[in-house]
Amino acid sequence: MAEKFTFSLDGQEITAEPGQSIMKAADAAGVYIPRLCDTEGLKPQGSCRVCVVKMNGRTVAACTQPARADAIVESETPEIMGYRRDLVRMLFHEGNHLCPICEASGRCELQAMAYRLGITQSTKYPYLQPVRPVDASHPDIVLDTNRCILCGRCIRASRDIDGKNVFEYVGRGVHKKVGVNGDSLADTDVSIDDRAINLETCPVGCIIQKGRGFFTPIGERQFDLAPIGSNGKGRKA
Amino acid sequence: MAKTRVIEIDPLTRVEGHGKVTIHLDENNNVDEARLHIVEFRGFERFILGRLYWEVPVIVQRLCGICPVSHHLAASKAMDMIVGADTLTPTAEKMRRLMHYGQIMQSNVLHFFHLSSPDLLFGFGDDVGKRNIFGVIQENPELAMKGIRMRKFGQQVIEATAGKRIHGTSAVPGGINKNLSIAERDKLLQDVDQMIVWAQEAENIARDYTHEHLPHVSKFAAFNSNHMSLVRGDGALDLYHGRLRAIDAGGNIIFDQVDYRDFNDYLMEEVRSWSYMKFPFIKRRGPLDGWYRVGPLSRMNTAGFIDTPLADEAHQAFRQLTNGLPNQMSLAYHWARMIEVLHCVEKIKSLLHDQDLQGEELLVRGERREEGIGVIEAPRGTLFHHYRVDENDQVTFCNLIVSTTNNNEAMNRAISRVAKEHLSGQPKITEPMLNQIEVVVRAYDPCLSCATHALGQMPLVVEVYDAEGTVVDRKSS
Numbered sequence: 001m002a003e004k005f006t007f008s009l010d011g012q013e014i015t016a017e018p019g020q021s022i023m024k025a026a027d028a029a030g031v032y033i034p035r036l037c038d039t040e041g042l043k044p045q046g047s048c049r050v051c052v053v054k055m056n057g058r059t060v061a062a063c064t065q066p067a068r069a070d071a072i073v074e075s076e077t078p079e080i081m082g083y084r085r086d087l088v089r090m091l092f093h094e095g096n097h098l099c100p101i102c103e104a105s106g107r108c109e110l111q112a113m114a115y116r117l118g119i120t121q122s123t124k125y126p127y128l129q130p131v132r133p134v135d136a137s138h139p140d141i142v143l144d145t146n147r148c149i150l151c152g153r154c155i156r157a158s159r160d161i162d163g164k165n166v167f168e169y170v171g172r173g174v175h176k177k178v179g180v181n182g183d184s185l186a187d188t189d190v191s192i193d194d195r196a197i198n199l200e201t202c203p204v205g206c207i208i209q210k211g212r213g214f215f216t217p218i219g220e221r222q223f224d225l226a227p228i229g230s231n232g233k234g235r236k237a
Numbered sequence: 238m239a240k241t242r243v244i245e246i247d248p249l250t251r252v253e254g255h256g257k258v259t260i261h262l263d264e265n266n267n268v269d270e271a272r273l274h275i276v277e278f279r280g281f282e283r284f285i286l287g288r289l290y291w292e293v294p295v296i297v298q299r300l301c302g303i304c305p306v307s308h309h310l311a312a313s314k315a316m317d318m319i320v321g322a323d324t325l326t327p328t329a330e331k332m333r334r335l336m337h338y339g340q341i342m343q344s345n346v347l348h349f350f351h352l353s354s355p356d357l358l359f360g361f362g363d364d365v366g367k368r369n370i371f372g373v374i375q376e377n378p379e380l381a382m383k384g385i386r387m388r389k390f391g392q393q394v395i396e397a398t399a400g401k402r403i404h405g406t407s408a409v410p411g412g413i414n415k416n417l418s419i420a421e422r423d424k425l426l427q428d429v430d431q432m433i434v435w436a437q438e439a440e441n442i443a444r445d446y447t448h449e450h451l452p453h454v455s456k457f458a459a460f461n462s463n464h465m466s467l468v469r470g471d472g473a474l475d476l477y478h479g480r481l482r483a484i485d486a487g488g489n490i491i492f493d494q495v496d497y498r499d500f501n502d503y504l505m506e507e508v509r510s511w512s513y514m515k516f517p518f519i520k521r522r523g524p525l526d527g528w529y530r531v532g533p534l535s536r537m538n539t540a541g542f543i544d545t546p547l548a549d550e551a552h553q554a555f556r557q558l559t560n561g562l563p564n565q566m567s568l569a570y571h572w573a574r575m576i577e578v579l580h581c582v583e584k585i586k587s588l589l590h591d592q593d594l595q596g597e598e599l600l601v602r603g604e605r606r607e608e609g610i611g612v613i614e615a616p617r618g619t620l621f622h623h624y625r626v627d628e629n630d631q632v633t634f635c636n637l638i639v640s641t642t643n644n645n646e647a648m649n650r651a652i653s654r655v656a657k658e659h660l661s662g663q664p665k666i667t668e669p670m671l672n673q674i675e676v677v678v679r680a681y682d683p684c685l686s687c688a689t690h691a692l693g694q695m696p697l698v699v700e701v702y703d704a705e706g707t708v709v710d711r712k713s714s
Contacts, residue, residue, distance in 0.1 A: 100404065101296045134287055136629040142289060210630060211320075213291040217407060217415035218400030 005069035009053075010076050016067035023051055023062040026075075032229035033075055034084055034116065036091075036109055036203055037151035038063040041195075043160060048091075048151055050113065052083050059083070085117045093125040094174075096132070096146035097204070103213030104205030106221025110149055111204075112228035132177070137186035140210050141197055148178050148206040158196035166190040178206070256683075258674055260656050260701040262709070266663070269704075271656035273648050273678065274512050282635045290319050290609075290626045295406050297622070297637070303347065305404050306340035306395055307615035307640075310477070311622040314611030316410035318498070319626050321603025328596030329412035332398050334477045335588045336407070337613070338581040339394025341476055342436075344616035345533070345574045345581075346391060348682045349439065350384025353571060356676050357446050362669035380442075383435045387578070390425075390432050394585055397421040412600035422589055429586045433547070436579040440551050443575040447558070447568070458567035458651040458677045461486035462528065463519060464535035465643070467497065467614050472541030474552075474580065476614040482539045483519055483529060488563050491519060497612035500621060506638065516645050517638055528646035531618025532681065533573035538563040545587070548580035567651050567680045574616075574682070615640045617682050641683040651677045666701065666710055 002018040009026055016025035021044065026033050037048035046061035053062045054074040062075070074080055091097070091110060099105050114120075135143040150169070155178065158166040166188045170179035182188045192209060195201060199209065218224065257274040281300055288296060294312040298305035310333055317325065325333075355368040358377065366372075374381040392402040397417060399405025407414050447454050463486065467479035481495040481503065495503055506515040507524050518527035529535070537556070543549040555576060558564065564573075588594065611622045618640030625634035641648075652674050659673045660666060701710040 100299060101292060103292065103295075134289070134631065136289060136631050142630075210289075211291055211410075213289070214295060214406045214409050215414050218405060220415075 005067075007067050007069065007071040007073060009073045014067070014073075019066055021063055022053060022055070022060075022065050022067045022071075022073055025067045026062070031075075033062045034113060034229060035063055036088075036113060036149060037153065039153055039201070039203070041161070042153060042156045042201075045152055045156065048087070048149065050084050050087055052080060052087070054080060081117065085119060088113055088117055089119055089123050090125060091149045092119075093123070093127050094130075095148060096129060102147065102205045103208060104147070106216070106218065106224050107199070108205060108223075109203035109228060112223040115223075116228055128174075135180070135185050136210075137184040138188075138190065138210075139186075140192040141185055141190060142208045142210060143178075143180065143185055144206055144208065145177055146206075147204045149204055150176060150178065151203055152178075153201050153203065154178065154196045154207055157198070157201045158190070158194065161195040164189055164194065164196075166194070166196060256678075257700060258652055258678070260660060260674075261706075262701060262703050264704045267661040268653070268657045271649070271653040271674070272511060273645070273652055273683075282637060285632050285635045287631050289630050290316055290624070290632060291410050291630075293624065293632060293635075294408055294410075295404075298404055300637075300639075302403055304340060304344050304616050306336055306399065307613055307620050308622070308637075309399070309405065309408055310337055311611040311613040311615070311620050312624075313408035313410065314478075314613065315609035315622045315624050316611070317412075318609035318611070319606055319624070320410045321605055322411035322601045323603060324601070325412055326596065326598040326601060327593040328416050329599055329601075331588055331591060331593050332413045332415070332417060333408055335417070335585060335594065336395055336398035336405075337477050338584045338588070339391045339398065341391075341614075341616045342578050342581040342585070343388045343391025343395065345578045346384055346387045346439070348616075348679075349443070349571060349574055349578075350381065350388070352682070353679055354380075354384070356672075356679070357571065361672050361676050365668055365672070368672070383438070387432060387435055387439070390428055391581075393428075394425060397425060409600070411602050414599065416596055416599065417589075417594040419595065422594065425585070426589050429582065429589060432582045433579070433586065436575070436582045437547060440572070440575040440579050443572040444551070444554065447566075447572045450568075454566050454568040458654050458680070459565050460567075460650055460654060461565050462530045462647055462650075463491060463522070464538045464563055465519075465529045465531055466536045466539045466619055467612060468493075468540055469544075470494070474536055474540035474543045474548075474577075476536075476577070476581075478613070481612075481619075484539055484563060486563060486565065488538070488561070491522070497621075498610045500610065500612065501623075504638070506642075512645075514642050514645050515638075517643055518646070529643065530647045531640055531643040532570065532616075533577050533618075534564060534567075534570045535618065536614065537569075537573040537576065543576075543580055545580050545583035547583055548576055551576045551579060567677055570680045570682070617641055618643050641681070644681050644683065648678060648681050648683060651681070660701075 004015050004017055006013050006015050009031060014025050014029045023033050033051050035051040038044045044063035046064035049061055051062040052059055055065060055071050099111050105111060132145045155167045158164045166181055167178055169176055171177055180188050197207060259274060260271045261269045263269045281297055285296060293316060294309050297312045298309040300308050351370045354373050358373060359368055396402045399407045463483055465483040467475055468482045469475040469479045481497050482493045483491040485491055492503055503520055504517055505520045506517045508515055518524045519529060537552060543552045555572060607625055609624045613620050620640050621638040623636040624632055627633050655673050655677045659670050700708050703709045
């Protein structure tokens with residue numbers, strides 16, 4: 001077994017194994033690096049860039065970048081926090097994220113991340129207000145891509161864990177969206193028991209289980225109890 | 238060509254929402270007609286389409302920040318029908334009732350103390366700079382503080398039952414998502430007795446005002462109308478659930494014990510080109526004779542009795558004022574509103590001692606339906622929510638008849654009456670004269686944002702038109 005090594009994360013010495021990402025090493029040390037597209041049990045893809053850090057002066061995604069011995073990594077600096085704030089703000093402007101009426105409110109990682117980053121008001125960016133129909137064709141599951149942030153967690157879960165490939169990216173650029181392998185969800189072999197449908201897989205309210213909205217009282221929702229990242233691992237706070 | 242004069246009140250202050258009053262003068266400067274225009278965009282009925290039925294109680298309550306609980310509960314009742322929950326568990330029903338009583342209490346108190354008390358305390362024509370809640374705080378700090386603390390208590394009841402003071406999420410199709418913890422109960426119990434004392438004091442103030450100013454109150458925008466509300470099976474006042482009763486100006490029953498799910502068989506709505514707010518009327522009487530009033534005044538007129546002792550005593554005194562006949566005085570809405578506050582606090586106290594609120598059974602389900610109708614007595618009157626939901630659980634139809642809409646014709650008649658009385662033939666229109674119009678609109682406590690289902694900032698304008706249709710005066714404040 002190759003030898004462990006250390007690197008510096010915001011001045012703290014972090015131990016890592018060869019090949020381990022900066023994020024995994026930081027998680028193991030109890031240091032939280034914000035993230036949205038990465039979650040436990042799925043292969044990282046580095047698409048949301050919220051976990052951006054500077055390694056030896058170069059910006060990289062902490063979820064995909066392997067740690068290096070003696071690397072100097074910056075995470076919670078004003079510059080990096082500014083990048084993260086801008087990235088998360090743009091997600092709000094790109095989709096239709098109406099927290100006051102969304103059943104994911106209180107357990108939504110996007111919302112929780114916005115609070116963590118101090119995003120409390122709208123910005124200079126225009127709201128794109130895309131028109132995206134809701135796919136409620138399945139008896140148990142709804143796909144509301146108005147709230148999608150293209151994290152790809154459902155795609156990876158369906159492909160790598162469920163072995164079904166129910167979800168996939170379709171389109172390019174600003175037209176990119178999550179589609180399903182069929183005309184609608186009802187045409188697919190998706191099941192309520194799939195990992196892709198688990199409420200912890202979708203970080204927002206894009207994939208929801210029918211008829212269970214608002215069952216958790218305000219005050220008892222996941223991020224009412226503890227802010228995102230408070231135990232160093234994000235969602236599992 | 239006739240001399241042109243323009244009056245505008247912009248905004249009409251101390252009401253919820255954005256509207257405009259236009260006053261039309263004939264060639265002799267006499268008031269021909271006055272209209273209350275609601276000019277906000279009406280949108281919720283449209284953009285709810287395609288959303289999922291369990292989202293509806295949370296979405297539609299965003300119509301309003303003053304009485305969101307009413308919309309939350311009316312929509313929940315409609316969605317109870319959708320999920321086939323014909324009878325809720327005792328915990329769910331009582332939690333919702335508790336929430337509703339807290340809501341009516343805080344809304345009625347807000348209206349009386351914050352919006353209307355300046356008129357009643359200082360007079361309609363007093364210095365405009367003083368006629369507001371800050372003037373009340375300066376002149377009568379103890380009374381103002383009681384009003385503020387009573388409203389706070391109502392909000393605390395809502396917070397304990399709905400999860401938040403404004404726009405909570407606890408009522409879900411088929412029940413409720415939480416019970417009342419012992420800690421929440423005990424916190425409310427600490428203040429409830431004080432609230433009953435203050436509610437009695439407030440009711441006394443409103444009663445005494447009515448008696449002391451009876452010559453004025455009995456004439457100021459007093460006119461005969463039908464009245465409608467929900468009542469309980471035995472005819473008692475019931476603000477959360479019941480059956481529809483309508484009476485005419487003489488107190489005769491037009492219809493009674495009507496299942497509100499059949500409301501479309503009894504009521505219709507008329508559209509007029511100059512307002513986004515519709516004009517409902519009782520079908521069998523037609524638009525000319527079938528318009529009606531709703532809200533506290535109407536509830537006092539339709540209810541046979543009130544099932545809480547202090548409020549019932551006040552109700553009897555209220556009915557005695559008009560010898561048991563329906564009270565038709567617009568300004569009597571204030572007294573009626575305070576009787577309801579007393580009733581709500583009595584109900585809250587009684588519910589807080591009910592152990593069902595700590596029950597664990599919160600939800601029921603039955604046979605799924607495609608149509609849901611929920612009706613509730615909101616602070617301002619009867620509130621109808623009507624939806625259709627397809628097999629995919631998406632809303633395909635939504636119609637909301639809000640309390641203020643039910644009072645549309647009555648408010649128009651009221652301002653017309655006051656305008657004719659106070660503005661006709663006047664060479665100069667003064668602010669106190671126009672405040673008379675605001676006072677009568679305020680008596681109905683209209684929620685103009687609810688009525689048009691709007692979002693945004695909402696002032697009210699008053700305009701005066703001459704016989705040629707030219708705006709001759711406009712008031713804004």
